[in-house]
Amino acid sequence: GAVVSQHPSWVICKSGTSVKIECRSLDFQATTMFWYRQFPKQSLMLMATSNEGSKATYEQGVEKDKFLINHASLTLSTLTVTSAHPEDSSFYICSARDWGRGGMVGSYEQYFGPGTRLTVT
């Protein structure tokens, strides 16, 4: 089955530093990847949709200058949390759809990466 990896799985950084998180699709090409954030005991909230070769689409309330997304290839998207602060501490999860599989458009499941737990001190 499709696999999505994330790196790092866990990071602690000091306030004011930047952190880059990588999301890779391992056995399929993902023209679109999604970045989510999940705070404790809350559901996943979509932050942005990452499109290969073009600018990401950010959800309302998500600062694009703070959460930089780069989708440089069909298998890699990166999220950089710039000047991280303690309130950015969260579980960041990426996902991708495998559009190459048959089925009704819109019915594709998403494959999630294992997540990156960010703690900003």
Place this chain on the structure above:
Amino acid sequence: RKEVEQDPGPFNVPEGATVAFNCTYSNSASQSFFWYRQDCRKEPKLLMSVYSSGNEDGRFTAQLNRASQYISLLIRDSKLSDSATYLCVVNLNTGGFKTIFGAGTRLFVKA
């Protein structure tokens, strides 16, 4: 009103019990529906898709009622390993595809 609403939970049930999760969605542009399972500090994993005709996978049965905009998941003969958070997930097509997650319902199965 949230676009996808689930039972607040948590549900505490003994092993062997049957437990039902309910979910409602508000957007009529919703196209496809899923139940995901999320273990603590892990990513969500697809449990099953939900079809209008209803579908079953072992001890799990999912149903969709488009007229009522209602989705359900039934777990029979619950196991300790079923303890997790169950997420109701809806894909919308509103000019672009968007996935909406419910807040999840936590299930604790006890011996």
